[in-house]
Amino acid sequence: MxxxxxxxxxxxxxxxxxxxxxxxxxxxxxxxxxxxxxxxxxxxxxxxxxxxxxxxxxxxxxxxxxxxxxxxxxxxxxxxxxxxxxxxxxxLDVFNCVDVLMYADMLGDCGLVKASERYIASRFNQAALQPAFLQLPLPLLQSLLKRDDLITLSEDDVVQAALRWINFNQEERLQQLPALRRSFRRSFVSSKQLAEIESKLVYSESTNQRLGYERTEMQIFLQNEFLHTTHQPAPCYDPSTGRLYELHIPGNLDGLYSMIFTPDEELYLAGGIDATDVMQKKFYQYSHLLNTWEPRCDMISPRVWYVLLFQASTRSTERYDPSLDEWTPIPPIPHSTPARLCAVTLGDNIYVISEKGCYSFSTTENTWNKTADMLELPLSPQAVTYQGCIYCIDCDKEWRDFSGTVEKYDPANGVWKQTGNGQGFVFTGATLMKLGGSLYLFTVPKSDTIYVHQYDPEIDCWVLVEDKGRLVPPLQWLGTGYRVDCLMARMIPKCLGDWKLEHGLRVHSVPLRMFPYVSEDDLSDQESD
CATH class of the missing domain: 3.30.710.10 (Potassium Channel Kv1.1; Chain A)
Known part of the structure; x- marks a missing residue:
């Protein structure tokens, strides 16, 4: 040596x-x-x-x-x-947190053990898929699985993580089943999972709901300003309770960022400005438990602030793999994209809608295809998926006709048509929003009133409804015609701070445009709808 x-x-x-x-x-x-x-x-x-x-x-x-x-x-x-x-x-990150936990336990560093366990709890589903998870000693595994603050969508995920640990060395670890019996919350395990393991496992009598199950649909309001550089939290509104919370934004974004909520209920944020242009490469993932934004791999190319995946005025496109924390290029979109576009996912396809036309990207075939264009090409499209179809509206009407309709695209026949038999709306700003299994349209006319319309798919009609369910938050600046983006995401109220009235949001003369998340319609959604 x-x-x-x-x-x-x-x-x-x-x-x-x-x-x-x-x-x-x-x-x-x-x-x-x-x-x-x-x-x-x-x-x-x-x-x-x-x-x-x-x-x-x-x-x-x-x-x-x-x-x-x-x-x-x-x-x-x-x-x-x-x-x-x-x-x-x-x-700490998803790839090293379990290794750090075992190392900290070996050192007897209680502070590092606590920090590692808390981080794993905040990213449980991802951490449980790492190879190191299968090497955990039984006491550390038990300590993790007993935590009330595991951020996971289902108790089945907890059971499956433990079973993967057992199956890794089944001959020796099957005898540890009795020791794991107090780790699972029987009342939250699905009937299918129960049928599979009922004969082998005994469950905890705990009736405490894990923190990750307490997610609720919230509206996150984002104010992007070209001239505003003061760091401000974003207000989160819970329509079910009428309460406002605050979501902190990384301080180095200078007020310019975009955000998406993915089908697997992860919240990502892109932002950061270079010295010469309003471009962004920084990328973050939100930790509900820790209430922090964790840096992820930078995007390959800078992106304009209002688009997450696409480079405006070029054909450049890239995709992010969370399992590898890696951005990779994908085939370029067939037509250069304008500044204002929207993208939604439906099944295995991503649909991109703009005034240049509509295209779909197959995630399984890694190819782009031209689809039918909207009946009226939108200057500023905004879309959601609902019951297996795409609904889209041109949500910015300040610079032309003040009337608009919601168009619906059915991938089964590849045709766009107007909803509500051509029912039109007069507005300067509008947004579509899917909430609680229903589809809503918010419109803002020249006044400061926000109108709420609920879609009835049975009769193909938009019904004006009184906002008894607190759909519109108590924010005075929301209906003023100023630029506000809205994202629908499932958040955990306990992890958010209460909104402080002194948080004044500066506004400027840009029309109201509110965007929901890049939504999905998988089979379970269609069944529930």
């Missing part, structure tokens, strides 16, 4: 390390030797500790941290141990 030598001073080492202090002030032979040998310390770890001893600065790379901590513990450099542990807390 090749060893490395580091020139240094006894006094410097002794001043920061009781290990070296005892070595140099005792009768040990090392006290008089010009060279001393340190076993079980890597070259990188030794260099890092010596840099700290001489400069007071501690710099590490993610793949070096465990070696640095182990060396610092051996050499009794407590400050380095603490700082390295803090570094690991600050750099």
């Amino acid at each position: 090749i060893s490395s030598s580091f020139p240094c001073h006894r006094a410097v080492l002794a001043s920061c390390s009781p290990y070296f202090s005892g070595m140099f002030t005792s009768g040990y032979a090392e006290a008089k030797q010009e060279r001393i040998s340190i076993q079980d310390v890597s070259e990188v770890a030794m260099a890092t500790i010596l840099d700290y001893a001489y400069t007071g600065c501690l710099q590490m790379e993610p793949d070096q941290v465990q070696a640095v901590i182990s060396a610092a513990r051996l050499l009794q450099v407590d400050f380095v141990c603490c700082k390295a542990a803090e570094y690991m807390k600050d750099h």
Whole structure:
């Protein structure tokens, strides 16, 4: 084995390390030797500790941290141990959190164990798919599965994670089934899952609902301003209770960002401005439990602020794989896209709608296809999927005719048609929104009143309804004709802060446009609708 030598001073080492202090002030032979040998310390770890001893600065790379901590513990450099542990807390992600938990448990670092477990709880479904999860010792697995704050959509996910752990080494781990019996909440396990495992598992008698089940549909209002750079939280409105909450936005976005809520109920945000243009490459994923935005892989190309996947005025397109935290190019869209477009998912296809026409991208075939165009090409389209069809409206009418209709696209016949037998609406701003299994249209005429219309698919009619269900939040600036974007997402109220009335949102003269999430209509949605 090749060893490395580091020139240094006894006094410097002794001043920061009781290990070296005892070595140099005792009768040990090392006290008089010009060279001393340190076993079980890597070259990188030794260099890092010596840099700290001489400069007071501690710099590490993610793949070096465990070696640095182990060396610092051996050499009794407590400050380095603490700082390295803090570094690991600050750099937890889906791919390393389980490894960090096991390492922290081995070290007996309670603070790092707690931080790791909390992070795993916040990303449970993803963390449970990592190879390291299958290596967890039983006590750590039990500790995780018993947590009330697991962010998961179903108790079945918890059961499946435990069964994967058992099946990894079934011969030895089947005997651990009794030890896992108090980890599962029987009242929340599906009947199908119960039938599969009822004969093998005994469940916890706990009736506490896990935090991840407490999601509720909320409206997130986003105000994007070209001139506004002060960091502001976004108001989240719960129509079921009429309460307002606040969602913090990363402070380095300078007020410009876009946000989507995915079919698997993850919230992502893209933003960040370069020095020369209003472009964004930064990408974040929201952690409900930690109430923070976690950085993810930057996009390949800068994107204009109002489009997540597409580069305006070009054909560049890319997709994100959360399992790899990676952006990859996909075939370019056949036609250069204008500044204002919208995209929705339906089945295995992504539909892109703009005044240049409509295109669909097959995620299974990785190809683009031209579809039928809307009857009236929209300047500023906004769409949602509902009961297996796409509903779209041109939501910005300030610069032309003030009337508009909602058009419906049925992929079964590939045809667009007007809904409500051509029923028209007069507005300067409008948005479609799917909430609680119903489809709504909000319209804002020249006055500051917001009208709510509910769609009745049985008779193909939009019915004006009184907002008894608190669909419209109590925000005075919402109906003023100013630019506000609206995203529908399932959030956890307990994890959000209460909205503070002193949060004044600056407004400017850009028409109201509210966008719901890039929605999906899978089979379960169609059945429930």
